[in-house]
Amino acid sequence: MNIASSGLTAQRLRMDVISNNIANATTTRTTDGGPFRRKRVVLRPRNDDLEFRTRLLPQALWRGIGEGVRAIKIEEDRSPSRLVYDPTHPDAIQTGPQKGYVKFPNVNIVTEMVDMISASRAYEANVTIIQNSSQMFMRGLEIGRR
Amino acid sequence: MQTQDILQRAMSASLVRQEVIADNIANADTPHFKRSEVAFESELLRALSSEDPHPFPAAMTHPRHISFSRPMDYREVKPIVYLDYSTTYRNDGNNVDIEKEMVDARENALRYMAMTQRVSDNFRLLDIVMR
Numbered sequence: 360m361n362i363a364s365s366g367l368t369a370q371r372l373r374m375d376v377i378s379n380n381i382a383n384a385t386t387t388r389t390t391d392g393g394p395f396r397r398k399r400v401v402l403r404p405r406n407d408d409l410e411f412r413t414r415l416l417p418q419a420l421w422r423g424i425g426e427g428v429r430a431i432k433i434e435e436d437r438s439p440s441r442l443v444y445d446p447t448h449p450d451a452i453q454t455g456p457q458k459g460y461v462k463f464p465n466v467n468i469v470t471e472m473v474d475m476i477s478a479s480r481a482y483e484a485n486v487t488i489i490q491n492s493s494q495m496f497m498r499g500l501e502i503g504r505r
Numbered sequence: 506m507q508t509q510d511i512l513q514r515a516m517s518a519s520l521v522r523q524e525v526i527a528d529n530i531a532n533a534d535t536p537h538f539k540r541s542e543v544a545f546e547s548e549l550l551r552a553l554s555s556e557d558p559h560p561f562p563a564a565m566t567h568p569r570h571i572s573f574s575r576p577m578d579y580r581e582v583k584p585i586v587y588l589d590y591s592t593t594y595r596n597d598g599n600n601v602d603i604e605k606e607m608v609d610a611r612e613n614a615l616r617y618m619a620m621t622q623r624v625s626d627n628f629r630l631l632d633i634v635m636r
Contacts, residue, residue, distance in 0.1 A: 362524060366531030373534070402535040404528075424521060424586055425528030428535055481533050484603050488527045491614045495523060498621045499516070503628050 360492050365405065365427030366485035372430050373400045373478040377471050384466045387450040394450075395464040397436035405429050438465045509627055511549070511579065512620050518545035518584040519617040525586055526610045529601050536597040540606075545584040552579040 376398050386395035405426040445451060446459035522543040532538040555577045563573045594600040 360527070362527040362531050366527070366533075369531070370534075402532070404532050404535055404538055424524050425532065425541065427528055428531040477534065481530075481603070484530050484533065484607060485527075487607060488523075488530050488610055491610050492523055492527065495520070495614045495617045498618045502621050502624050504625070 360489055362425065362427035363485045363488040363492070365429060367482060367489075369400070369402055369428045369430050370478050370482040370485065372433075373402075374475065374482070376400050376433060377475045377478060380464075380466050381468065381471050381475075384464060384468060384471075386464060387448070387461055394440050394462045395466070396440075397438075397464060397466045398433050399436055400430045401432050401434050402428050403431045436465055440465050509624060511553075512624050512627075514580075514582070515545070515549065516617060516620050516624075518543065519613055519620070521545075521584045521586070522613050523610065523617075526606050526613065529606050530603065530610075533599070533601045533603050533606075536599060538599050538601065539588050539590045540601045541586050541588050543584050543586055545582065548582045548585070549579060552577040552582050 380397050383395040389395050405428060440462040441464070442457065442460045443463050444459055445461045448461045451459055451461050522545070525541050525543050529540045555575070556579075561573055563570065565572065589600060592600045594602055
């Protein structure tokens with residue numbers, strides 16, 4: 360149950376980050392300067408020990424029961440920004456060969472929507488596991504009851 | 506009471522399996538994650554069937570001869586968690602198939618419930634005998 364709840368937390372965080380991406384899909388100026396950049400969540404298993412695993416492979420195959428998932432960081436997508444020609448925009452580039460273009464965030468709404476569906480399905484799967492386990496525990500408690 | 510003991514062991518293995526499946530599903534979107542599985546029932550079956558009441562006797566005329574059948578103790582069978590490292594299901598190296606895991610989880614839960622039912626029934630029989 361604890362493991363499944365770690366999955367819930369991770370998927371919820373993914374959902375929040377995706378919402379943030381979509382909400383900022385046309386934000387052309389941020390506090391760091393430049394357009395908004397798409398964020399994404401980096402997930403890792405909770406008991407991951409890559410160093411150990413690659414060096415001593417046979418032991419790595421027997422790693423016991425996992426402890427769930429955790430989001431280690433929220434990373435910026437470093438792909439280039441989308442350029443749109445709009446000289447009247449306040450954030451339009453004033454000089455150089457790209458004069459008149461506006462740098463829009465590298466957020467692709469379609470990608471975000473697909474990620475969102477994937478995150479919500481994964482969330483549902485974790486919920487189902489919690490229901491399943493709790494049903495098991497309830498039955499276990501019923502042993503010996505008449 | 507051996508049935509009760511076996512059932513209880515199988516139920517603990519079932520709980521371990523539930524945890525492993527939960528871990529697989531929690532990591533369904535983790536890059537390079539490999540799913541794990543629990544092996545228990547097959548080993549238990551092997552141990553139980555090795556306790557053959559009428560074994561075919563081997564003629565052992567020398568102390569270093571080896572008997573045909575070596576009985577295994579079922580109490581030494583532990584659920585083993587092993588990593589399914591050889592397959593890849595997605596581009597990011599992950600090999601968790603959510604559908605399979607969901608079906609496994611459900612099957613495991615139903616199996617567990619069936620076993621709790623058996624344990625309860627055995628206790629009920631015992632109760633009847635004691636009255």
